[in-house]
Amino acid sequence: MSQRSWRTRLILVSLAVLTFVGAAATGVSAYVLVQLGRIERHELAGVLTSAPQRPVTAADVLFDQPITMAAVSDSSAGAGGAGSDGLDRPGDGVAPVPPADVASDLARAADAPDGEPALPGGPAGENYLLVGTDSTLGLASDDPLRAGHSDDNRLADVIMVIRLRDDGTAAMMSIPRDLAAEIAGTSEIAGDGVIAKINSAYNRDRTTAGRAARLIDTVEENLDITLQHFVEVDFQAFLRMVDAIGGVTMTFDRPLRDQPKENATDPTDSRSGFFTSAGTHLLDGRQALAYVRSRHLEEQLADGTWQQHGAWNDLARADRQRQFMRTAASQVSPALGANPINLLAVLDIAADHLSTSDTLSITNDGRRLAERFADVDVGTDVEDYKLKVVDVHDPVRWSLGLDPQRAEHNQRVLDVFRGIGWDDIVEARVRVQVTGTQRHRIAAELSEIGFVAEAAESLPPGVEAPPGSTVIYLNPGGRLPAGLLASHLVPVPEFAGHDDLDTTTVILHVGGDPPRIDPGYRRVDVPSAAELAP
Numbered sequence: 001m002s003q004r005s006w007r008t009r010l011i012l013v014s015l016a017v018l019t020f021v022g023a024a025a026t027g028v029s030a031y032v033l034v035q036l037g038r039i040e041r042h043e044l045a046g047v048l049t050s051a052p053q054r055p056v057t058a059a060d061v062l063f064d065q066p067i068t069m070a071a072v073s074d075s076s077a078g079a080g081g082a083g084s085d086g087l088d089r090p091g092d093g094v095a096p097v098p099p100a101d102v103a104s105d106l107a108r109a110a111d112a113p114d115g116e117p118a119l120p121g122g123p124a125g126e127n128y129l130l131v132g133t134d135s136t137l138g139l140a141s142d143d144p145l146r147a148g149h150s151d152d153n154r155l156a157d158v159i160m161v162i163r164l165r166d167d168g169t170a171a172m173m174s175i176p177r178d179l180a181a182e183i184a185g186t187s188e189i190a191g192d193g194v195i196a197k198i199n200s201a202y203n204r205d206r207t208t209a210g211r212a213a214r215l216i217d218t219v220e221e222n223l224d225i226t227l228q229h230f231v232e233v234d235f236q237a238f239l240r241m242v243d244a245i246g247g248v249t250m251t252f253d254r255p256l257r258d259q260p261k262e263n264a265t266d267p268t269d270s271r272s273g274f275f276t277s278a279g280t281h282l283l284d285g286r287q288a289l290a291y292v293r294s295r296h297l298e299e300q301l302a303d304g305t306w307q308q309h310g311a312w313n314d315l316a317r318a319d320r321q322r323q324f325m326r327t328a329a330s331q332v333s334p335a336l337g338a339n340p341i342n343l344l345a346v347l348d349i350a351a352d353h354l355s356t357s358d359t360l361s362i363t364n365d366g367r368r369l370a371e372r373f374a375d376v377d378v379g380t381d382v383e384d385y386k387l388k389v390v391d392v393h394d395p396v397r398w399s400l401g402l403d404p405q406r407a408e409h410n411q412r413v414l415d416v417f418r419g420i421g422w423d424d425i426v427e428a429r430v431r432v433q434v435t436g437t438q439r440h441r442i443a444a445e446l447s448e449i450g451f452v453a454e455a456a457e458s459l460p461p462g463v464e465a466p467p468g469s470t471v472i473y474l475n476p477g478g479r480l481p482a483g484l485l486a487s488h489l490v491p492v493p494e495f496a497g498h499d500d501l502d503t504t505t506v507i508l509h510v511g512g513d514p515p516r517i518d519p520g521y522r523r524v525d526v527p528s529a530a531e532l533a534p
Helices: 006-025 028-036 100-110 199-202 207-224 235-244 285-292 314-320 322-340 340-353 362-372 404-416 439-448 477-487
Strands: 041-043 125-133 155-165 170-176 181-182 195-197 229-234 248-252 254-257 278-282 297-300 306-308 352-357 381-384 391-394 399-402 429-434 452-455 473-475 494-497 504-510
Touching: 041 207, 041 381, 125 207, 170 404, 181 207, 181 399, 195 199, 199 207, 207 229, 207 248, 229 235, 235 285, 235 340, 278 285, 322 381, 362 439, 381 404, 399 404, 429 439, 439 452, 439 504, 473 477, 477 504
Parallel strands: 041 352, 125 229, 170 381, 429 452, 429 504, 473 494
Antiparallel strands: 125 155, 155 170, 181 195, 229 352, 248 278, 254 297, 297 306, 391 399, 473 504
């Protein structure tokens, strides 16, 4: 998944601007200070949420788990593709290295005796809400890029959450702008709240701070994630960035154009202004922007006729443009760092087209980003996550909704931005069947702390008689889920292997003296897989 849409690259441009601004700030000059002072900052500290503590995972409570496991950093991406559980993992995952403070916490926890409390570490990352807007301010009245837009509208054309982790890795999630959502702050007007496309939350207020606050609340409330920072960049930053590096070279197999304007007599008079002949061309910022914004791209056949190029929708458009953005990204990054003049151009772009929340210090945080992400490889250190969506028409026509058939996938994507790695074991990913004494009460208490628990009538096949004490039955390969369950039980029960269970399902058979259910965590020692073999 190292191939990314132009929206993703636009967001990376905004992060690059922050990073290079930080780098520039290390050599402060009057010019730099003036330009930094022009970057607009919005009072949003009271709206944004402080970073929560890193969630405790099963790897935190078992004695023998190495500190390089997924629970240390909140990243545990696989090699890409669908795993054995049927979930679509992000590509290009890397083995995370724990930040020093978390490693220290775990080292201290490793010295704790069995049954001692296991405490979560501090925040392991922060979420940035990054918005790319379609503002037309500054464009000439007859500019083709104004097609379908006005200065009064300021829709969020790109909405993305990026999680920057303390270990120098990152995760990104694009929020479809057509996702149907309850718009924050509208219940006072409509009673139950207005359901609309999520990007419309950015067009209900007159000020950028007001628009940002409403969108922040809308994202947090609908997706149940927290946001710590806000960054806005308009699409003219993309245009100027391409010009700043001298253009982007692209090769086209055949002539392409955006659909011509209505009643146009000139076939090159397209809606967005984009037209190119076949061959290799150097696109300037305006041509590049027209291309990536084309909604109805057409291609010319050998007989001179024009036909639709691919599907005409946002998702297909993003897919079509990945080749362009791969080429652009390979040319943008070297050019920005190679010439101090280019760095000054970035400062100009930041001053004119970038705004942030007041939770970010342009100089200090920009410098911190520059230091932390100087060596980041976008292809390997940045994970790209996608929510699975379906077309819906009720209550909002022509909108998108989260796919109910892919609910587990979507929850795992959102969990990444809650600080939980893709393959981390947390309570919601463990199924517990409770048998024996007071099974209904204990199943209910386990459900309250997040387990998928249910009372069961019988023990697993092969267990002839109920044991006298409390026992956790587990697949020998499922030590982490069993350990997480045991960490909530006082006293810690016995363990027994059972091959017929899957690795995320355990059976808790409760003996005559039921254990106490503790919502906190305790360090536990689970027998090895060899010892658990039935």
